[in-house]
Amino acid sequence: MSAVERCDAAYKQVVLLKCYEALEAAGFTRYRKQNVDWPLGKNGFHCWVGLNYALEQEYVEINPFVGVHVVPIMKLYTTLEGRKYNRSIATYAKHMGELVPKEPMFRFTLQTDVEGEAARLARLYVTVGRAYAQSIASYEGLLPLLQDRVPMLGAYPERVAACLYLMDRKDEARAFVEDFLKDHRDYFEGFAVPFLKRLTH
Secondary structure, three states, X not given: OOHHHOOOHXXXXXXXXXXXXXXXXXXXXXXXXXEEEEEOOXXXXXXXXXXXXXEOOOOEEEEEEEEEEEHHHHHHHHHHOOOOOOOXXXXXXXXXXXXXXXXXXXXXXXXXXXXXXXXXXXHHHHHHHHHHHHHOOOHHHHHHHHHHOHHHOOOHHHHHHHHHHHOOOHHHHHHHHHHHHHHOHHHHHHHHHHHHHHHHX
């Protein structure tokens, strides 16, 4: 393979933009050049799309993730931590391969029909992806999934607390935060202190 024929950063950009164009054409809302989502009703739940990628000399691989972005949860905990709210971060997501294990990978060589593969990706999100997001698009449906990931940290404890708070299960939220703070003070204090203060007001 000559240097000219290698996949490079410019080719990766072409692939990604074609994927986002296909998702937009399929009905997703494109709110930034490389971000799309799909509102799932009036409660602030959106179908979240994440296109992770790997760039190799021979190909660009797209690893599709799908889940939900929940505006009230994300705004609540980022505000309490003094951080800027970001629409492009998932509240909860999983790899599309877990939902459709038999679907071929999205691997783009220089010979790949990029538009055709981007359209296949978009179809997967419109069908399987949206159906999955809709199936967890409630606080009741989401809470156990968030709770399972609490040991990973990575803002999952904050999301559990925010979810309980928004479900009006404030006593449970307080108990969870106080308990988690005991063992994870370094990690959790920045969120726990303002959260507990909010509960007392």
